[in-house]
Amino acid sequence: MKNKNxxxxxxxxxxLVFNFSVSVMASAGYDKTxxxxxxxxxxxxxxxxxxxxxxxxxxxxxxxxxxxxxxxIMCNDYGEELDATYNYDTTGNRIxxxxxxxxxxxxxxxxxxxxxxxxxxxxxxxxxxxxxxSYTEESDAALKNSTQEMNVIKTAFDDNPDQDLxxxxxxxxxxxxxxxxxASEPLEIELDIEEMGCGIHNITIDVGKNSNSWGDxxxxxxxxxxxxxxxxxxxxxxxxxxxENEIIYxxxxxxxxxxxxxxxxxxxxxxxxTKFVVNTANQTPEIMSFQYEETKIQAPDLLKAxxxxxxxxxxxxxxxxxxxxxxxxxxxxxWKSEDPIKSGTxxxxxxxxxFFGNEEWELYKMTVDGRNGKHNSIEVTSDKxxxxxxxxxxxxxxxxxxxxxxGNVSAALKKxxxxxxxxxxxxxxxxxxxxxxxxFEAIAGQDKILVFEDEDVQWIFxxxxxxxxxxxxxxxxxxxxxxxxKEYGYADDKYILYMQYANNGELPGTVEMRVNYEYLYEKYxxxxxxxxxTYYSNGSGDILDENVKxxxxxxxxxxxxxxxxxxLSSSYPRLTAPKNLIARSYKNKQIKLSWSRVAGADxxxxxxxxxxxxxxxxxxxxxxxxxxxxxxxxxxxGKVYYYRIKAIGNExxxxxxxxxxxxxxxxxxxxxxxxxxxxxxxxRISWSDxxxxxxxxxxxxxxxxxxxxxxxxxxxxxxxxxQLKKKRTYYIKVRGYEKSGSKIYYGPFSxxxxxxxx
Numbered sequence: 001m002k003n004k005n006x007x008x009x010x011x012x013x014x015x016l017v018f019n020f021s022v023s024v025m026a027s028a029g030y031d032k033t034x035x036x037x038x039x040x041x042x043x044x045x046x047x048x049x050x051x052x053x054x055x056x057x058x059x060x061x062x063x064x065x066x067x068x069x070x071x072x073i074m075c076n077d078y079g080e081e082l083d084a085t086y087n088y089d090t091t092g093n094r095i096x097x098x099x100x101x102x103x104x105x106x107x108x109x110x111x112x113x114x115x116x117x118x119x120x121x122x123x124x125x126x127x128x129x130x131x132x133x134s135y136t137e138e139s140d141a142a143l144k145n146s147t148q149e150m151n152v153i154k155t156a157f158d159d160n161p162d163q164d165l166x167x168x169x170x171x172x173x174x175x176x177x178x179x180x181x182x183a184s185e186p187l188e189i190e191l192d193i194e195e196m197g198c199g200i201h202n203i204t205i206d207v208g209k210n211s212n213s214w215g216d217x218x219x220x221x222x223x224x225x226x227x228x229x230x231x232x233x234x235x236x237x238x239x240x241x242x243x244e245n246e247i248i249y250x251x252x253x254x255x256x257x258x259x260x261x262x263x264x265x266x267x268x269x270x271x272x273x274t275k276f277v278v279n280t281a282n283q284t285p286e287i288m289s290f291q292y293e294e295t296k297i298q299a300p301d302l303l304k305a306x307x308x309x310x311x312x313x314x315x316x317x318x319x320x321x322x323x324x325x326x327x328x329x330x331x332x333x334x335w336k337s338e339d340p341i342k343s344g345t346x347x348x349x350x351x352x353x354x355f356f357g358n359e360e361w362e363l364y365k366m367t368v369d370g371r372n373g374k375h376n377s378i379e380v381t382s383d384k385x386x387x388x389x390x391x392x393x394x395x396x397x398x399x400x401x402x403x404x405x406x407g408n409v410s411a412a413l414k415k416x417x418x419x420x421x422x423x424x425x426x427x428x429x430x431x432x433x434x435x436x437x438x439x440f441e442a443i444a445g446q447d448k449i450l451v452f453e454d455e456d457v458q459w460i461f462x463x464x465x466x467x468x469x470x471x472x473x474x475x476x477x478x479x480x481x482x483x484x485x486k487e488y489g490y491a492d493d494k495y496i497l498y499m500q501y502a503n504n505g506e507l508p509g510t511v512e513m514r515v516n517y518e519y520l521y522e523k524y525x526x527x528x529x530x531x532x533x534t535y536y537s538n539g540s541g542d543i544l545d546e547n548v549k550x551x552x553x554x555x556x557x558x559x560x561x562x563x564x565x566x567x568l569s570s571s572y573p574r575l576t577a578p579k580n581l582i583a584r585s586y587k588n589k590q591i592k593l594s595w596s597r598v599a600g601a602d603x604x605x606x607x608x609x610x611x612x613x614x615x616x617x618x619x620x621x622x623x624x625x626x627x628x629x630x631x632x633x634x635x636x637x638g639k640v641y642y643y644r645i646k647a648i649g650n651e652x653x654x655x656x657x658x659x660x661x662x663x664x665x666x667x668x669x670x671x672x673x674x675x676x677x678x679x680x681x682x683x684r685i686s687w688s689d690x691x692x693x694x695x696x697x698x699x700x701x702x703x704x705x706x707x708x709x710x711x712x713x714x715x716x717x718x719x720x721x722x723q724l725k726k727k728r729t730y731y732i733k734v735r736g737y738e739k740s741g742s743k744i745y746y747g748p749f750s751x752x753x754x755x756x757x758x
Contacts, residue, residue, distance in 0.1 A: 489600015
């Protein structure tokens with residue numbers, strides 16, 4: 001293969017990496033109890049085919065949010081590690097709770113692993129509350145009680161023993177221009193790479209300043225490229241800082257996941273050209289000051305703060321607050337906007353999910369991203385007085401006696417049986433979405449409250465409202481999204497909230513739905529106020545509640561008895577104006593109107609006037625949203641009529657806009673279905689009746705020539721006389737006419753028909 005210089009554009013990818021190793025990482029949600037694995041036993045450990053799934057029996061202790069993932073790592077005498085993972089989100093996998101369960105795990109990395117004996121090295125287990133437990137010591141019970149080794153008789157490597165196992169080699173690196181660089185232009189780099197195996201897959205270049213990376217990674221992917229020589233790349237350095245910057249890491253990988261990494265500690269690094277000077281750079285956004293408006297939050301809610309920003313004219317579109325609790329757990333809150341904010345002081349709201357738990361959190365870092373691509377990370381310490389370092393307290397909206405998962409039915413039933421009247425059990429439903437019939441039966445007829453909760457909504461069932469004969473399994477899936485108001489008949493709302501419930505039909509009883517509307521406002525950018533709840537079906541809506549208030553705890557709260565599609569809006573429905581209004585001549589002197597459907601309409605009113613600026617009167621209406629045509633039969637021939645259409649809502653107080661006006665003269669409609677039969681010495685000409693007073697028949701000897709009138713007919717048939725000669729081709733057309741006094745009004749001609757007289 002010949003050496004070639006190739007120009008390859010690469011895209012900017014920002015990667016934030018956290019490295020940590022702990023035995024237990026506590027939850028940042030309600031569930032503070034980490035799961036326990038007593039053992040993992042491998043089924044048939046002497047005959048393991050690593051190209052298939054690994055069947056194991058796992059013994060767990062987990063009563064709250066459930067185990068969502070666990071992983072085992074085995075190692076052979078050559079230091080090769082073989083990983084197998086169980087994930088709840090894999091097709092067919094479920095969340096696991098206390099007890100012994102057989103599951104199938106997926107091997108992750110058998111492409112370059114040799115068959116042979118592998119010994120257990122580590123176990124990791126995760127639950128739905130973000131608790132992570134790591135078993136790494138031989139003394140850990142989970143390791144001692146688990147299968148210690150397995151005999152792998154086949155791996156993916158066995159199917160391809162001659163595969164490429166050698167990583168690419170970086171032999172040289174040169175910056176083509178290292179002085180007077182404008183960061184808005186790409187940096188040109190020449191790499192000398194040797195790869196004669198399966199081909200280059202990926203090249204990553206990290207850039208930094210003063211030997212410290214500021215978190216940007218430049219990556220391109222061009223599959224199946226064998227390179228044995230020099231390659232030129234254009235690297236995006238829009239996030240570079242003024243002054244001297246340098247390349248601090250280069251990673252080259254091939255299509256068989258062989259990776260070679262080079263940094264300042266690599267022996268080859270000294271021969272690489274790594275430094276460049278930026279004289280012109282985009283402005284790095286800065287947070288000049290930060291102050292909380294309040295420090296006590298009942299989640300889900302908003303953390304509100306006053307932030308002073310300094311940035312260039314492109315503005316800032318993302319700010320993250322990085323928090324930690326006394327256990328060292330870390331979480332972040334994020335503000336994002338499609339409309340960047342500019343330099344100055346702003347009141348911003350950071351959505352807090354309901355799974356933050358009942359804890360105090362301290363701000364330790366802020367990151368800010370400019371629309372210009374620049375990123376800035378700001379450490380928050382007590383000596384920086386411009387930053388509010390008070391701890392914030394985040395708690396649940398409910399005073400619960402038990403918090404668990406909707407998937408752990410047996411544990412929930414036990415707690416419901418133990419709870420007293422007026423108490424609350426909360427079951428999170430982020431992962432499992434089916435509320436079992438038994439849960440409703442357990443509270444039916446009693447003053448016991450059962451709450452199902454995910455990040456967007458809460459279902460609150462009081463047993464007093466539930467009848468046992470109505471109990472059934474309920475799918476708790478609710479799809480909440482922001483959508484254009486005019487698409488659903490809310491022309492005055494730029495956006496509304498569209499809430500689509502699973503098809504459960506009638507519920508076991510009345511449920512109180514709580515939507516944290518201000519939280520969703522920040523999340524979905526939907527306006528909020530006193531709200532209107534609408535049941536939406538088959539293109540139209542029924543207003544159920546005209547006064548859904550946003551309560552002090554920022555929840556919009558409403559009651560429903562069955563599941564369907566519901567809309568939350570700030571304004572009453574106002575239907576948009578019908579578009580594409582067309583008027584056509586119809587039978588005799590009638591006029592037929594047609595228009596486009598309007599979302600949310602339950603019918604249409606037809607309005608007519610006899611002058612352009614005259615008064616319009618409703619002459620008819622249609623029902624439903626399927627009929628978008630109307631025939632005006634009460635017309636006088638020759639007269640011009642003006643029309644407008646307005647949609648009709650399902651509610652009496654629904655407002656609507658008129659369409660643009662259109663005019664049409666009442667004349668005969670176009671003659672259709674023209675047919676000609678050759679009778680040797682004459683033509684028999686016929687057409688469909690359009691209820692005119694009479695018709696005129698015309699002929700020509702060429703399609704685009706001069707047409708002469710053959711004669712008139714009072715019905716839909718005309719026989720030619722001696723005007724037409726044999727052995728000639730003729731072109732025939734017909735039009736209808738009406739009389740009004742002494743005036744005659746003609747309709748349009750039919751399509752032309754061609755016929756030979758023989």
